[in-house]
Amino acid sequence: MTLFDNQLNIFNTPNQNILPFDGEVLLYPNFYQEDGVYAIFEELKHTILWKQDAMKIYGKVVNFPRLTSWYADGDQEYIYSGVVNTPIPFTPLLLKIKEAAEAQCDKQFNSALLNYYRNGGDSMGWHSDDEKELSGNPVIASASFGATRTFQFKHKTQKNARVSVGLNNGSLLIMQGATQHHWLHQVPKTAKEMGPRINITFRDIKY
Template identity: 50%
Template sequence: MYTQLSLWQDANEQSLKHGEQLPMSDAEVILYRNFFDRNESDQIFYDLHNTTSWTQEVTKLFGKQVNLPRLTAWYGDPGKSYCYSKIKMEPILWSPTLIKIKSKIEALINTQFNSVLLNLYRDGKDSVAWHSDDEPELGKNPVIASVSFGATRRFMFRNKTQKELKYEIELTHGSFLLMTGATQHYWQHQIPKTNRLMQPRINLTFRKVS
């Protein structure tokens, strides 16, 4: 049974600074609601939607070539390539909009990032399956900074060993979810498909690739 976290009180300076710790064992996950205000989020979504070099990546599933159920892009410092789902991505150099987002996150959490994976969920049929961000090039305890713009989508966690232990939140326009510590060792996450009519959503996960 999913636990719906009660995270909908009005944002204020204290919650923006410290965020809201999710009650998950063996994990360090903090949600900053309204990290970007509505006007700023609208402009960022417009910029990213229209200027990002989106790609329809293809992977192999059960011996067949299949399209990923979303569009993706990989930006970052020169030479910071990234591999996942048997896909190798070479970085496109940072855009002004991405630098702006990155700088605001880095100033808050005092962590530097050298790359970002962008995902465009075009409608409710687009999704990402259960996974952990635990590729070797991300290090032992990766810091993953996830920012969302556009439509609100369900974000679900499940424990790797106790799969009945699950949490669910909604990532809203302008929200920032920080995953650190041992989170990727013990938890998976996903964005499930939905039959509801959904507007597009853009998610960015900032990372530090070795």
């Protein structure tokens, strides 16, 4: 087994699968290249209805180490990490970003989970996007704006199989195939001084 723990940079062939096996993850480092890519971050920062969710751990209420928001078609609620999310209608900017991701994936999305990482202390722990509402082999498109943050994968059974990649401003990461069945992913904390980052994960939820 090879240890896949190197930091990956910009690919010359962006459609190369960055996972060694049991899934497919494609990285497009400069997907959103329009001149206003920094303005996109600012508009998302100031217009998205951010909220501070919390969860109970061993009887104690603990805030998530990031802000979140849930946008979707229709009015169906979605439970994520024990939190009930009531959908907000897509903004024009979110629709534009979503349509570009859909064109790249050849896949329609009806919802988006947004995460706002305010600094290096904000994070997302190890998990798979394997909720029953996603079903089968889900296609998830992840758009990043703002500071570059490390995004890590580790295999659920092959403990030495790991991948680490930097998701930069304007990048698009597509997770598909059997990825969610076999791999966990996270955005780890960092002690480095880090600017804010906004991530949008587009999904197709089956209610």
